[in-house]
Amino acid sequence: MKVFRGIRELLSPFARYREAALAVREGRVVWVGPERELPEAFASWPQEDLLGASVVPGLVDPHTHLIYAGDRYEEFLRRSRGEPYEAILRAGGGIYETVRATVQAEDEVLLSSAQARARSLLAHGVTSLEIKSGYGLEPEAELRLLRLIRRLEERLPQRVFATLLAHAVPRGWARKTYLRTLVEEVLPQVAQERLALMADVFCDQGAFTVEEAEVFLSRAKAHGLGVRLHAEQIARTGASHLAARLQALSADHLEMATLEDLSSLAKAGVVAVLLPGAALSLKKPLPQAALLHQAGVRVALASDHNPGTSPLLNPWLTMALAVHVVGLGAEESLIAHTAHAALALGRPELGRLEPGAVADFVALEVPPLDPIYRFGEHPPLAVYIGGERVWS
Numbered sequence: 001m002k003v004f005r006g007i008r009e010l011l012s013p014f015a016r017y018r019e020a021a022l023a024v025r026e027g028r029v030v031w032v033g034p035e036r037e038l039p040e041a042f043a044s045w046p047q048e049d050l051l052g053a054s055v056v057p058g059l060v061d062p063h064t065h066l067i068y069a070g071d072r073y074e075e076f077l078r079r080s081r082g083e084p085y086e087a088i089l090r091a092g093g094g095i096y097e098t099v100r101a102t103v104q105a106e107d108e109v110l111l112s113s114a115q116a117r118a119r120s121l122l123a124h125g126v127t128s129l130e131i132k133s134g135y136g137l138e139p140e141a142e143l144r145l146l147r148l149i150r151r152l153e154e155r156l157p158q159r160v161f162a163t164l165l166a167h168a169v170p171r172g173w174a175r176k177t178y179l180r181t182l183v184e185e186v187l188p189q190v191a192q193e194r195l196a197l198m199a200d201v202f203c204d205q206g207a208f209t210v211e212e213a214e215v216f217l218s219r220a221k222a223h224g225l226g227v228r229l230h231a232e233q234i235a236r237t238g239a240s241h242l243a244a245r246l247q248a249l250s251a252d253h254l255e256m257a258t259l260e261d262l263s264s265l266a267k268a269g270v271v272a273v274l275l276p277g278a279a280l281s282l283k284k285p286l287p288q289a290a291l292l293h294q295a296g297v298r299v300a301l302a303s304d305h306n307p308g309t310s311p312l313l314n315p316w317l318t319m320a321l322a323v324h325v326v327g328l329g330a331e332e333s334l335i336a337h338t339a340h341a342a343l344a345l346g347r348p349e350l351g352r353l354e355p356g357a358v359a360d361f362v363a364l365e366v367p368p369l370d371p372i373y374r375f376g377e378h379p380p381l382a383v384y385i386g387g388e389r390v391w392s
Contacts, residue, residue, distance in 0.1 A: 001025045002387055003042050005035055006049040011056050011368045012353045013335045022055065024359040027386030032353050053381055054368045056334060058127025058360030059315045060341035060351045063252050063273055063302035065165075066131045067114040067145055067152065070101030072308040085282050085309065086234060089206060095135065095168055098307055102135040102145075110145075111152055117305065118156050120313045122391050125362035125380045127158055128342065128350050130302075132200060134165030139186050146195035157390040159360075161345050163228070164190050166201040166208060166216050179212055183219045191223035198226040198249065198345075203242065205235035210242050217246055226346050232257040233284070244268035250300065250344035255284035262287065262295035271344040273300045274336075276321035277310035289327030300340040301333065316376030323372060330369045359387040 003023045010020040012032065023031040023042045031039060075088055075097065088094050102110065114131070121129060131152070133145040146162055153160040164186070169178050190196050199220035203213040207230075217227040226249045231239035233253035240261035243251040251257075251265055252273040265272055272292065279286045292299055301318050304310040312318060319333040328336065342351035349358050363382040364371065371378050382392040 001045045003038065003045045003047045004050055004055075005038075005047055006051050006053070007035070007055050008052045009054045009368055010353065011054075011331070011334060013057055013331065013338050014352070015354075020055070022353065022359070022361070024387035027359055028349075029353055029355055029357045029359050031355060050363055053363040053365060055353070056125070056362050056364065056368050057338040057351050057353050057357075058362060058383070058385065059125045059337050060345065061121060061126050061129040061303050061305075061315060061337075062161075062250065062300055062341045062344040063275060063304050064129055064131055065134060065304070065306035066117050066129070067110055067133075067149060068098050068102050068135045068307055069105035069110060069113065070098060070307065071311075072097060075308060079281070086206060092171070094308060096171065098135050099137050099170075103138070103141055107148060110148055111155070114148075114152050115155050117313060118152070118158060121303075121315070122156075122158060122383060123379060124313070124315050124376070125383055126315055127360040127362075127383060127385050128161070128345070128347070129158055130161040130163055130198070130345060132163040132165040133196075134167035134202075137168060137170040139181050142186060143189060143195065146190065147193075150195065157385055159350070159385070161198065161347075162196040163198040163200050164196040164220070164225070166199070166213075168202065168207055175212070179208075179215060182216055187216075187219050187223050187225075191225070196225060198228055200228040200230065200252075202230040203239040204230060204233050204237055210238050213239065214242055214246070217242075217248070221246065228252060228344070232261060233278075234282075236261070240265055243270050249346050252302070252304075252344075253278065254287055255279050255282075257287055259291055259295055262292060262297045266295050266297040270297075271300050271340060272297045273302050273341075273344050274322065274326060275302055275304035275310060276318055276325055277312035278304045278306075280321065280325070281309045286326050289332075292326075298340050298343065299328070299332070299336050300344045301336040302341065302344075314376040316371040316374075319372045320375045330372050333372060334369065360385050
């Protein structure tokens with residue numbers, strides 16, 4: 001039990017309280033509001049004075065490819081000179097280059113590098129993050145990555161949500177054989193060992209078709225996994241409508257999505273996860289705020305951290321890009337990287353500070369939205385998970 005006092009301003013993120021207090025018991029919020037209204041029942045609880053800091057919910061990153069080896073610096077240079085990513089991928093580069101490096105890396109190399117990336121996210125206030133497999137491709141290599149994510153979770157203070165990603169067909173495999181192996185061998189093993197909470201598929205031009213994605217995700221749902229899609233990134237394929245039919249947790253990317261696509265997501269309650277880092281890297285347009293508002297879809301933000309198209313580890317920069325490129329309001333941007341991002345993981349108790357919610361929060365020296373204004377210039381003073389300080 002603890003009461004956090006001396007909060008200059010708190011964004012819940014849906015409500016704003018000035019001169020606020022926050023009461024926490026057993027890792028969850030039991031009361032939040034103006035300090036002058038703190039109920040007498042909490043007066044005897046231990047207290048921590050935050051000395052005029054601002055507070056926002058712990059940030060949630062619902063889309064990362066955090067576990068991998070190597071980098072794609074040379075690819076970055078090629079793309080900066082105008083070479084299309086699709087051409088690099090067809091030539092065996094892109095994710096295949098990362099797959100080669102990842103498969104060859106020792107377990108400890110993968111774990112220590114991913115841990116360093118997660119610590120960087122923590123220092124920016126990310127208290128919950130999703131981590132996908134996908135850089136193994138071969139069935140046993142994918143299972144290996146999921147088992148490493150489980151070991152990584154034991155090393156991190158953050159809440160980690162593992163996802164099995166059907167990323168691409170490995171070289172040398174027939175498409176039908178590979179898909180059948182994922183469905184008949186990998187998914188049952190993942191379910192048996194409880195290696196992942198969710199399944200995702202890269203449904204796009206050059207990757208998996210809508211029909212293939214539906215086979216994979218339908219079986220994933222049958223095994224009790226939440227389902228998500230990489231949708232409408234490189235080309236408009238209809239993946240958004242598949243996400244709506246399957247009532248997926250989220251459809252991610254959506255650079256090529258139309259009003260019809262976004263409206264179908266909204267009607268099905270699917271969260272639209274935007275990834276500004278990847279869109280800018282690949283010079284793809286992002287859905288604009290007016291279109292998102294017209295569709296009525298809930299919008300989340302994520303880093304899409306990966307070595308090829310989004311080496312981004314600063315969520316405040318992601319939010320700033322959403323404001324300046326997408327046209328979201330600053331408050332909307334914070335909601336997108338907290339409460340709505342949590343919904344993309346199927347965890348509504350995260351990313352908000354209200355009674356019953358998990359007490360993950362970030363203390364800032366500046367006003368709550370100032371790091372967005374300054375493109376992430378001011379890092380947090382401290383980060384709390386379950387009411388316990390884990391970084392300062």
